[in-house]
Amino acid sequence: MTAATWGWLVLLFPLSGSIFLGLTFRVLPKKIGGLVGVGAIVAAFACGIAALISLQGEPEESRHVASSIWEYASVGGFQIDLGIYVDPLSVFMILVVTGVSSLIHIYSFSYMQSDAGYTRFFSYLNFFVFSMLLLVLAGNYVLLIVGWAFVGFASYALVSFWYRRETATKAGMKAFVINVVGDIGLVLAAILIFRELGVVDYASVFEKAPEVFSTNQWEVVAICLLLLLGAFAKSAQMPFHTWLADAMEGPTPVSALIHAATMVTAGVYLIARSYTLFELAPTAADIAAWVGLATLLIAGTVAIVVTDLKRIIAYSTMSQIGYMFVAVGIAGYAEGMFHMMTHAFFKALLFMSAGSIISAMANMQDIDKMKGFWKAMPFTAVMLIIGAFALAAFPGTSGWFSKDEIINFASLRGGMYSWMAAGMLVGAFLTAIYSYRILFRILPGKPCPEAQHLIDTGHVVHGDPVNPHTLEPEDTDVGYPGEHHHIAEQAPGMKIGMSVLGFLALFAGALQIPGVTEAVANFLEPTFENSAFAGVLPTEAEALYGLTKGGLISIAGLVLVWFIYMKRPDLPAKLIKTFRPLYTLFVNKWYGDELIEFLVVKPVKGFGQFCNRVVERFAINGLTTGTAGIVRSAGGAVRDLQTGMLRGYAVLMLFGIVAIVLYFLIRSI
Amino acid sequence: MAIEWYLVLSALLFSIGFIGVLVRRNPVVILLCLELMLGAGALAMLAFSRMLGDQDGQVMVLIVLVVAACEVVVGLGLVVAMFRRRLPLDVDDMKELKG
Numbered sequence: 001m002t003a004a005t006w007g008w009l010v011l012l013f014p015l016s017g018s019i020f021l022g023l024t025f026r027v028l029p030k031k032i033g034g035l036v037g038v039g040a041i042v043a044a045f046a047c048g049i050a051a052l053i054s055l056q057g058e059p060e061e062s063r064h065v066a067s068s069i070w071e072y073a074s075v076g077g078f079q080i081d082l083g084i085y086v087d088p089l090s091v092f093m094i095l096v097v098t099g100v101s102s103l104i105h106i107y108s109f110s111y112m113q114s115d116a117g118y119t120r121f122f123s124y125l126n127f128f129v130f131s132m133l134l135l136v137l138a139g140n141y142v143l144l145i146v147g148w149a150f151v152g153f154a155s156y157a158l159v160s161f162w163y164r165r166e167t168a169t170k171a172g173m174k175a176f177v178i179n180v181v182g183d184i185g186l187v188l189a190a191i192l193i194f195r196e197l198g199v200v201d202y203a204s205v206f207e208k209a210p211e212v213f214s215t216n217q218w219e220v221v222a223i224c225l226l227l228l229l230g231a232f233a234k235s236a237q238m239p240f241h242t243w244l245a246d247a248m249e250g251p252t253p254v255s256a257l258i259h260a261a262t263m264v265t266a267g268v269y270l271i272a273r274s275y276t277l278f279e280l281a282p283t284a285a286d287i288a289a290w291v292g293l294a295t296l297l298i299a300g301t302v303a304i305v306v307t308d309l310k311r312i313i314a315y316s317t318m319s320q321i322g323y324m325f326v327a328v329g330i331a332g333y334a335e336g337m338f339h340m341m342t343h344a345f346f347k348a349l350l351f352m353s354a355g356s357i358i359s360a361m362a363n364m365q366d367i368d369k370m371k372g373f374w375k376a377m378p379f380t381a382v383m384l385i386i387g388a389f390a391l392a393a394f395p396g397t398s399g400w401f402s403k404d405e406i407i408n409f410a411s412l413r414g415g416m417y418s419w420m421a422a423g424m425l426v427g428a429f430l431t432a433i434y435s436y437r438i439l440f441r442i443l444p445g446k447p448c449p450e451a452q453h454l455i456d457t458g459h460v461v462h463g464d465p466v467n468p469h470t471l472e473p474e475d476t477d478v479g480y481p482g483e484h485h486h487i488a489e490q491a492p493g494m495k496i497g498m499s500v501l502g503f504l505a506l507f508a509g510a511l512q513i514p515g516v517t518e519a520v521a522n523f524l525e526p527t528f529e530n531s532a533f534a535g536v537l538p539t540e541a542e543a544l545y546g547l548t549k550g551g552l553i554s555i556a557g558l559v560l561v562w563f564i565y566m567k568r569p570d571l572p573a574k575l576i577k578t579f580r581p582l583y584t585l586f587v588n589k590w591y592g593d594e595l596i597e598f599l600v601v602k603p604v605k606g607f608g609q610f611c612n613r614v615v616e617r618f619a620i621n622g623l624t625t626g627t628a629g630i631v632r633s634a635g636g637a638v639r640d641l642q643t644g645m646l647r648g649y650a651v652l653m654l655f656g657i658v659a660i661v662l663y664f665l666i667r668s669i
Numbered sequence: 670m671a672i673e674w675y676l677v678l679s680a681l682l683f684s685i686g687f688i689g690v691l692v693r694r695n696p697v698v699i700l701l702c703l704e705l706m707l708g709a710g711a712l713a714m715l716a717f718s719r720m721l722g723d724q725d726g727q728v729m730v731l732i733v734l735v736v737a738a739c740e741v742v743v744g745l746g747l748v749v750a751m752f753r754r755r756l757p758l759d760v761d762d763m764k765e766l767k768g
Contacts, residue, residue: 647760
């Protein structure tokens with residue numbers, strides 16, 4: 001079979017899994033539902049590997065296949081196919097998406113065990129993965145938008161999965177609305193592409209674009225900026241970042257899925273996919289990189305001060321996605337993709353470990369209350385350490401190789417990009433601080449009551465179900481989290497998922513060791529071979545110098561955090577006191593929510609109220625009641641004719657008929 | 670016999686029936702008068718049919734008779750219903766359908 005056939009199969013499995021579970025979730029036994037959900041994604045992963053093998057069997061110049069099964073629309077020279085485009089980039093994305101999703105599904109199989117919406121959950125999860133696969137496999141910009149919107153919807157369904165929790169439904173709506181803003185940008189970009197080039201499928205667009213556009217011509221800059229609008233919203237970059245932290249309301253596997261495998265990496269993929277356009281519009285590409293840099297710094301500072309375990313990881317995602325945006329913005333596509341892959345591994349691992357700890361805390365997420373989990377949950381603790389060390393780019397871990405590759409690439413480009421490299425080094429230091437902070441806050445010390453309970457009895461604390469944010473009491477019926485909590489130590493499914501990811505987070509860096517291998521870059525080369533910056537490669541010495549620098553920064557962070565939290569436990573409070581304004585700024589997330597509230601929500605609400613008061617009340621009401629009034633008065637004018645007198649009607653009928661007959665008689669004479 | 674006599678008779682019967690519909694108030698009588706009008710029409714039809722030597726008119730009259738029978742069934746049904754509800758048998762009192 002060809003790579004395209006495998007590509008279609010990759011799409012088929014999650015879609016049919018989702019539909020099947022969606023239709024039968026009421027009657028299907030839990031176990032079968034879970035197995036179908038997991039099986040569909042594992043099958044998709046297997047097909048992804050088959051696609052990889054069949055693609056690698058081709059000669060390098062023909063490693064891209066377009067395949068279409070349906071003509072979606074064909075109007076006046078405008079043709080859209082329901083087609084996919086299989087090339088190294090999409091296969092790379094497929095493998096990361098389905099691979100990490102498989103592990104997350106296996107983890108959820110155990111983690112969600114006691115939830116009343118178990119099978120429904122797997123139906124949504126499968127749909128989420130299907131949407132993301134459609135997004136990365138789509139062969140033209142229109143189908144890309146379809147996948148893009150599906151992802152938005154799936155995130156809404158999953159973030160609000162506990163739909164009777166008000167905070168969760170609100171977070172879901174926020175995610176959806178912000179994503180729709182991005183969708184608009186993407187749709188406008190597709191329209192502009194069609195207007196300027198007359199085609200929407202990737203192969204023709206990238207072939208025609210260099211002929212039609214000159215560098216930085218305003219049309220291509222506009223297209224790229226609109227694409228960026230979509231990418232920023234989906235990937236939670238400034239100023240659209242606020243939804244990602246709120247999306248933590250969903251179940252933990254969903255957070256893992258959103259952050260690691262699906263959704264937030266879509267923006268990075270979009271820029272890498274459209275790199276031909278972005279290289280024609282260097283201004284837009286620079287904007288992408290600068291926004292990525294700003295996001296990675298701002299999100300990093302927030303992650304240092306927030307105390308909600310999942311939110312720390314969420315802000316770290318924004319900041320790592322910021323790195324990827326910088327990478328693809330400065331034309332380091334393979335570097336960005338490599339970081340996306342390692343990030344998927346260690347971020348999914350971090351979320352899974354966090355989920356395990358949150359379970360042990362009976363759904364509490366505040367790290368202020370967590371202590372001593374090193375003793376209580378050794379397996380989870382080891383996995384958390386691996387994840388955090390990889391995130392902090394500790395020498396030897398996968399994150400070390402991928403992150404420093406991006407920084408290296410930036411300093412190689414020189415000029416203002418060297419400033420970016422410096423900024424990213426600061427970001428790397430922030431990353432190290434917040435990563436290690438998680439560890440030192442949670443793992444050592446005297447176990448907190450929940451951890452102690454686990455050590456003493458071997459069972460997880462069974463607290464009364466409450467909403468962790470508002471502390472409102474809840475029940476455990478459908479639409480709320482399940483009754484029992486599952487931790488990795490006691491659930492084999494969670495253990496499997498985390499072990500595999502732990503291995504990958506540690507050793508996936510081996511794919512790209514300077515001077516030894518360049519597996520990822522070589523694999524992606526056919527996609528990016530036309531890039532003007534394909535030749536920008538660091539020498540071995542430069543690469544090693546960069547790695548040393550990054551490793552030292554990470555170790556410096558480790559020492560600093562160790563000193564603050566272990567040697568001088570009084571220091572954090574003092575630091576907060578000294579830097580009160582900064583702390584307030586960070587802990588309020590740089591007032592991003594408030595800014596959006598002030599700039600967007602308030603004016604829109606005000607406009608809505610204006611419409612309600614003026615347009616609705618006077619214009620629309622006047623129009624409708626006016627029409628009704630005319631009809632009513634016309635009716636009143638003729639109602640007296642309806643006397644109800646039968647004989648009167650008969651007389652009228654007689655006169656009428658006589659008149660008609662007379663008319664015809666007279667005419668015939 | 671010339672056709673005029675038939676037509677005059679038909680016109681007379683029709684007028685008598687119609688005046689009956691207009692001046693009487695008892696629904697049973699009104700129904701009777703309606704039947705008279707239908708009969709008048711049928712008679713004219715028959716006369717023309719004989720004059721033209723065409724059988725279509727005869728067929729038409731048979732259909733009219735059947736329709737008239739159906740109409741009487743409905744009409745008498747209404748009258749019986751009015752009677753059962755002890756409503757006055759007077760069409761001038763039945764005018765709740767006015768606008």
